[in-house]
Structure formats: structure tokens, C-alpha cells
Amino acid sequence: MEFKKPTSLLDVPTHYCPGCGHGIVQRLVGEVIDELGIREKTIGTAPVGCAVLLYDYFDCDIIECSHGRSPAVATGIKRVLPDRVVFTYQGDGDLAAIGTAETIHVANRGENITIIFVNNAIYGMTGGQMAPTTITGQRTTTTQEGRGQNQEGPPLKVCELLASLDGVTYLERVAVSTPKDIMRAKKAVKKAFQNQIDEKGFSLVEVLSMCPTDWKVSSTAAVDFVNNEMKEVFPLGVFKDEK
Amino acid sequence: MSATTAPGHTETGKKLLLKGNELMVRAAIEAGCRFFAGYPITPQNEVPEYMSQLMPKVGGTFVQAESEIAAINMIFGASAAGARCMTSSSSPGISLKQEGISYIASAELPCVIANVQRGGPGLGNIRASQADYFQAVKGGGHGDYRLIVLAPASLDELQDLTMNAFDYADYYRNPVMILADGLLGQMAEPVDARPYEPILELPEKDFVLDGCKGREARVIKTLFLRPPKALVTHNMRLQKKYETIASELQLCENVQTDDAELVIAAYGMTARIAKGAVDMARQAGMKVGLIRPITLWPFPGPAFMEVAGTAKKLLVVEMSSGQFIEDVKLATECNIPVEFLGMGGGWYPTPENIFEKISAIYDK
Amino acid sequence: MANIKFDKERCKGCCLCVAECPRGNIRMSEILNKTGSIYAEVIDEGDCNGCALCCQMCPDMAIEIEEDEKQTCCEKGSEK
Ligand SMILES: Cc1ncc(C[n+]2csc(CCOP(=O)(O)OP(=O)(O)O)c2C)c(N)n1
Ligand code: SF4
Numbered sequence: 001m002e003f004k005k006p007t008s009l010l011d012v013p014t015h016y017c018p019g020c021g022h023g024i025v026q027r028l029v030g031e032v033i034d035e036l037g038i039r040e041k042t043i044g045t046a047p048v049g050c051a052v053l054l055y056d057y058f059d060c061d062i063i064e065c066s067h068g069r070s071p072a073v074a075t076g077i078k079r080v081l082p083d084r085v086v087f088t089y090q091g092d093g094d095l096a097a098i099g100t101a102e103t104i105h106v107a108n109r110g111e112n113i114t115i116i117f118v119n120n121a122i123y124g125m126t127g128g129q130m131a132p133t134t135i136t137g138q139r140t141t142t143t144q145e146g147r148g149q150n151q152e153g154p155p156l157k158v159c160e161l162l163a164s165l166d167g168v169t170y171l172e173r174v175a176v177s178t179p180k181d182i183m184r185a186k187k188a189v190k191k192a193f194q195n196q197i198d199e200k201g202f203s204l205v206e207v208l209s210m211c212p213t214d215w216k217v218s219s220t221a222a223v224d225f226v227n228n229e230m231k232e233v234f235p236l237g238v239f240k241d242e243k
Numbered sequence: 244m245s246a247t248t249a250p251g252h253t254e255t256g257k258k259l260l261l262k263g264n265e266l267m268v269r270a271a272i273e274a275g276c277r278f279f280a281g282y283p284i285t286p287q288n289e290v291p292e293y294m295s296q297l298m299p300k301v302g303g304t305f306v307q308a309e310s311e312i313a314a315i316n317m318i319f320g321a322s323a324a325g326a327r328c329m330t331s332s333s334s335p336g337i338s339l340k341q342e343g344i345s346y347i348a349s350a351e352l353p354c355v356i357a358n359v360q361r362g363g364p365g366l367g368n369i370r371a372s373q374a375d376y377f378q379a380v381k382g383g384g385h386g387d388y389r390l391i392v393l394a395p396a397s398l399d400e401l402q403d404l405t406m407n408a409f410d411y412a413d414y415y416r417n418p419v420m421i422l423a424d425g426l427l428g429q430m431a432e433p434v435d436a437r438p439y440e441p442i443l444e445l446p447e448k449d450f451v452l453d454g455c456k457g458r459e460a461r462v463i464k465t466l467f468l469r470p471p472k473a474l475v476t477h478n479m480r481l482q483k484k485y486e487t488i489a490s491e492l493q494l495c496e497n498v499q500t501d502d503a504e505l506v507i508a509a510y511g512m513t514a515r516i517a518k519g520a521v522d523m524a525r526q527a528g529m530k531v532g533l534i535r536p537i538t539l540w541p542f543p544g545p546a547f548m549e550v551a552g553t554a555k556k557l558l559v560v561e562m563s564s565g566q567f568i569e570d571v572k573l574a575t576e577c578n579i580p581v582e583f584l585g586m587g588g589g590w591y592p593t594p595e596n597i598f599e600k601i602s603a604i605y606d607k
Numbered sequence: 608m609a610n611i612k613f614d615k616e617r618c619k620g621c622c623l624c625v626a627e628c629p630r631g632n633i634r635m636s637e638i639l640n641k642t643g644s645i646y647a648e649v650i651d652e653g654d655c656n657g658c659a660l661c662c663q664m665c666p667d668m669a670i671e672i673e674e675d676e677k678q679t680c681c682e683k684g685s686e687k
């Protein structure tokens with residue numbers, strides 16, 4: 001068995017905190033781009049969030065978008081260049097709070113793009129405020145007593161929400177909290193890109209991911225939080241797979 | 244309605260009778276615009292409607308976006324991908340676009356944005372207005388940036404400026420705003436179809452994100468964290484570009500200003516109305532002229548200074564409560580008195596209103 | 608035996624690999640790397656089975672396994 005850094009990622013260290021799931025998700029995307037041989041025709045979008053510096057790590061064309069608007073930007077690119085591969089990489093605040101409208105409509109239009117949605121149940125970049133996907137009872141800097149005490153509503157479940165839209169082709173929720181989950185996540189990411197190449201339409205992979213820093217726990221405890229708490233609220237699996 | 248037969252292939256000399264909004268669409272497509280995203284709002288609805296009709300005929304893309312925010316961000320993407328692209332809206336919708344416009348300006352992506360202004364603030368009304376002047380010329384969005392702002396005063400000029408807007412945008416790699424209003428958007432007058440010819444030698448688009456085949460990967464971004472002065476450097480470069488634009492692109496029309504004692508300053512449709520008042524005043528024996536900026540940014544300051552050197556008084560007329568007048572005073576350094584006729588809320592003057600004002604202040 | 612390499616300068620000391628090694632063959636260093644972090648290292652290279660679970664889990668791509676020319680399928684199989 002061989003295990004190497006993907007060549008579509010630049011050989012540089014990342015700015016992510018120790019134990020942060022972004023590094024894993026990013027690697028999986030890089031591996032898929034390598035395996036599909038699409039680096040030279042891929043255009044990615046960087047979100048506003050901890051992954052904003054995506055372009056420092058990916059060796060492909062990248063555009064940095066305003067908070068939540070990556071799906072709209074991706075729509076613009078894909079419609080102009082339909083034979084290129086366009087992906088967005090977004091956090092939960094980006095995709096499921098400020099960018100909710102863009103998310104729902106890009107999905108419903110069935111834009112032939114791939115969305116990698118990193119759900120870490122918190123606003124990482126701004127220092128740990130409540131995200132739309134923060135789970136009930138979870139303490140954040142804006143839900144000090146735990147979500148649910150101040151009419152925040154329950155966590156938003158993006159895959160379940162989008163599954164009702166006819167325009168959507170493929171939805172799967174995966175995690176990067178165990179090696180087995182990671183290998184499954186890779187398959188999902190690959191499928192989401194392959195769908196686009198095959199012109200099958202809109203694909204989104206939601207990735208449950210660790211944010212030890214803003215959860216204020218150790219890296220190993222963060223993995224446990226994904227495995228024990230998040231997977232309960234956000235069940236893994238395929239939510240839609242239109243043939 | 245006499246729609247154009249084959250967009251992109253205009254026979255010269257052909258007469259068009261279209262609403263301003265439709266003419267703008269036609270001119271944009273003629274100039275090679277191949278991507279449009281917008282959201283309905285009166286009084287610019289004919290723009291997305293006509294775009295949706297014409298774009299498919301030329302192999303372009305029309306997207307009815309979920310909001311003005313989405314629309315401007317689609318433009319961000321389409322421009323990054325290399326297309327000539329455009330969005331349009333009216334005042335409240337333009338407010339929503341401001342964040343995106345700031346990003347596009349910082350990323351130095353070319354695009355055309357039309358604002359067919361209506362009355363504000365708030366939901367306002369759907370009558371013509373010029374109350375978005377500050378928003379258009381002073382920034383609107385966050386940060387130090389500039390839009391090239393064009394203010395057509397007739398349909399003929401709307402056609403020209405729409406086409407030119409795409410050239411300015413590509414040439415300077417800067418967003419260009421067509422600052423129209425509900426009157427111009429809704430009126431129809433016969434116009435000679437103009438075939439598109441670039442008015443500038445356009446640079447190669449070496450910023451386009453189309454996949455890095457055979458070249459280094461490219462990045463379009465507006466975040467400048469490192470080194471600490473990276474953003475200062477970026478801003479200085481932007482400012483330098485704005486200086487260049489300001490020195491190269493100042494358009495202004497003078498009407499009978501040579502011997503005028505009183506010069507009206509007005510732009511867009513207000514200037515068109517004011518022309519009628521100038522004629523009335525001249526017939527009444529008053530030496531009145533008109534100065535009309537066509538580029539609102541860059542503001543044609545020297546032309547105003549010149550007028551301030553010969554006239555005794557200026558009269559600013561605007562369909563807003565005193566925005567444009569600030570630039571007039573700045574440009575003339577208050578060397579001569581500046582009178583004012585204007586109001587917000589979708590009010591617009593008649594030639595008679597203006598003539599009345601002229602009569603009241605001419606000899607004072 | 609697999610040709611496993613830990614890049615101690617890439618390592619951020621999250622310890623996630625340690626828990627994943629089925630052989631308990633990874634430990635954290637006593638000393639710090641250039642970024643001021645403890646780092647993971649393999650205890651006994653000869654005892655690594657090349658399962659790459661540590662590589663999968665590592666958020667920082669600090670662990671690589673080189674293809675070992677000598678390793679055959681039969682050998683791989685016998686490791687199970
Ligand atoms: C319009 C706007 N609002 C707010 C912000 C501040 N902001 C930056 S990142 C962020 C949240 C990011 O959280 P998420 O999308 O979950 O990504 P993560 O950092 O957790 O990966 C916010 C609110 C911004 N940059 N722009
Ligand atoms: S704050 Fe959280 S999401 Fe952001 S880099 Fe650190 S661990 Fe990752």
C-alpha cells in the first residue's frame with residue numbers, strides 16, 4: 001500500500017488548527033481531483049470561513065467568494081464554461097445560514113456543480129459562535145447555556161432539507177472522524193465529482209467534521225463528539241441518488 | 244413590439260423603436276454580452292424579460308437569480324470565467340448588490356451594472372429618481388473603490404454608453420454602472436441601430452479562471468492578510484488605476500455655456516428636461532446654458548471649473564434632495580454661487596419648473 | 608514491513624493517528640519540532656503493517672507510505 005499527498009494540493013503546511021477536519025476534507029478533494037485527472041479543468045470556490053485560504057493549498061484555479069455566495073459564483077462560472085469542473089467548498093455558516101437562499105436555489109436549478117459542505121457545527125473562523133448546525137445543548141460563545149435556551153431552534157439539517165427538491169441529483173452525508181468514515185467520505189466526494197463530469201446535475205456531500213479549537217476540546221475528544229453526538233443528530237447516509 | 248430580428252448582426256441604418264430598458268438589452272447583446280443575471284424589480288423589468296428572450300438566440304446565458312445578491316455574485320463568477328456580463332436592477336435591488344460590487348471592484352473584474360433608479364429611501368415608489376447618486380459615485384459598498392458611472396440622457400446615448408460600458412469595463416478591468424432612471428428606462432423614441440465596434444484597444448483577459456491547462460493555477464481573491472501591508476499595496480494599486488481612469492475618461496456636454504451668465508448643472512434625464520428650460524430662457528432673453536456630466540465618476544471637474552470661470556451663477560437641478568450638488572460645489576470650489584432645485588421621492592421637474600426657478604434667480 | 612514516513616515538521620501534534628494504529632505503534636515525541644509542537648513518530652518501523660489508517664486520519668498529511676518494491680501480494684496477505 002502506498003499513501004502519498006495528492007499532487008493537486010500544493011506541498012505546504014496548512015493554517016488549520018491541530019485536529020481540524022478541514023485538512024482531511026481538503027485532502028480527499030485533492031485525491032479525487034488527482035484520480036479523475038481533472039486538475040487542469042477544475043475551478044474551485046473558496047468560502048468565507050476557516051477554509052478561505054483554499055487557494056494557498058490547491059494547485060488549480062480558485063475564486064474566493066463573499067460569505068455564502070459561492071453557489072451563485074459557481075453558477076456564473078459553470079454556465080459560462082459548462083465543460084469545466086466547478087466545485088464549491090463551504091462551511092455551515094456559509095452554506096446554511098447567510099447563503100441559505102443561494103444553496104437552495106443552486107440545488108433546485110440542478111446546476112451541474114459539486115458542493116463540498118463541511119459541517120463542524122460552529123463558526124470556526126470568527127471564534128466559535130453558534131452555527132445553524134450547532135446541536136441542541138451545544139455551548140458556543142453565543143449560546144453560553146447551550147443551544148435551545150434562547151429560541152434558536154433546532155439544528156438545520158441540510159441533506160434532509162435539500163432531499164425534497166426535485167432538481168437535486170445526489171446528496172450524501174459522511175464524516176471524517178474515523179478512518180473508515182474517511183474512506184467512505186472519499187467515495188462520496190468522488191461520486192459527486194463524477195456526477196458532474198457525467199453531466200448528471202447537482203451533487204452535494206455534507207461532511208461532519210471536527211473543530212477542536214472552537215468546541216474547546218482536545219482533538220481526540222472532538223473526534224468523539226462527531227462520533228457520539230453529531231452522528232446522532234445528523235445521520236450518515238445517502239439522501240438522494242438519482243440515476 | 245418591434246423586437247430586433249437578429250441580435251448581433253445589426254444592419255446599419257435600421258431604425259429601432261424600443262423602450263429604454265429594451266434598447267439597453269439590445270445594445271448589451273450587440274456588444275457581446277453573453278451572460279445576464281437579474282431579479283425582477285420595477286421600473287427595470289423589461290431588462291430581464293428581454294434578456295431572457297434574446298440571450299438564448301445568441302447562445303448566451305440568462306439566469307433569473309433568487310435575489311439581487313445572487314445575481315451580482317453570478318456576475319462575479321461569469322466575469323471571472325471570461326464572459327462579457329451584465330446585471331441590472333433598480334434602487335433597492337442595487338442596495339442589495341453592494342457587497343458583491345465591492346468584491347468585484349477589488350478583484351478588478353469587468354462587468355456592467357445598470358441601475359434604473361426609482362424613488363427611495365426604503366421601498367420608496369416606482370417613479371423616476373436620481374437619489375442613488377451618492378451610492379453610485381461615492382462607493383455604495385464597503386472599502387475604497389470606484390465605479391465608472393455613466394449617465395445617459397437619451398436613448399441614442401443609452402445605446403452608445405451601454406456598448407461603451409463593456410469596453411470601459413474590459414479596458415480598465417473595473418465594474419461600470421449605467422445610472423439611468425425610470426423615465427429613461429420606460430420611454431421609447433426612435434433610434435438608429437448602431438453596430439458594435441470597440442472604442443478602445445482591449446487587453447487580453449489574462450485573469451480568466453478556465454482551468455489551469457498549460458499555465459499556472461490562477462487565483463481571484465479579495466482577502467489580503469499577509470504580509471501585513473498587502474492590502475495597502477493592493478489599495479494603492481487600485482487608487483493608481485482610478486487616477487488613470489480619472490485622467491482619461493471624463494465625458495461632459497456643454498450647451499450654450501460660452502456666453503451664459505447662468506449655467507444649469509444637471510445629468511441624465513434631468514439634463515434632458517433642463518434643455519427645454521434653457522431654450523425657454525434664451526427666448527426670454529436670458530443667457531442661460533447647461534453643463535451635463537456624462538461620466539459621473541470620473542466627475543468632469545475641469546469642465547465645471549471652466550464654466551465657473553465664465554458664468555456668474557450655477558443652478559443645480561437633480562431628482563434628489565441635494566447629492567449631485569456636492570460634487571458641483573467641490574468641482575467649482577464654490578467660486579460662484581450655486582443655486583438648487585431638487586427633491587427626493589420620485590419627483591421630477593418640468594421645463595416650466597426649471598424656467599420658473601431660472602427667472603427667480605437670474606438677476607438676483 | 609511498510610516504508611512509513613512521519614514528517615515531523617508537518618505534524619501539529621493532534622494525536623489522532625496514535626489512537627488509530629491497530630498495533631499501538633505510534634507515540635508522541637518528548638521534544639518539540641520547529642513549529643513548537645510535539646510530533647508523532649513510529650515506535651518500531653518493522654512492526655508497521657502499512658494499513659495506512661494513521662495516514663487516513665492525519666489532518667495534515669504528515670504521514671506517507673512509500674511503495675515497497677519488495678512487498679508482494681502474498682506477503683501482504685500473510686500480514687492479516
Ligand atoms: C457578510 C459577512 N458577514 C460575516 C462575516 C464574518 N464571518 C467570517 S467567517 C464566518 C463564519 C464561518 O463559519 P463557517 O461557515 O461555519 O465556516 P468555518 O469557519 O466553521 O469553517 C463569519 C460569520 C463575513 N466575513 N462577511
Ligand atoms: S477554528 Fe475550527 S474549523 Fe477553524 S481551523 Fe481551527 S479547528 Fe478548524
Ligand code: SF4
Nearest residue numbers: 628655656658659661
Ligand atoms: S500504517 Fe497502520 S500499522 Fe503502520 S503506523 Fe500507521 S496505523 Fe500503525
Ligand code: SF4
Nearest residue numbers: 618619621622624665
Ligand atoms: S495525525 Fe498527523 S498531525 Fe496529528 S499527531 Fe499524527 S501525524 Fe501529527
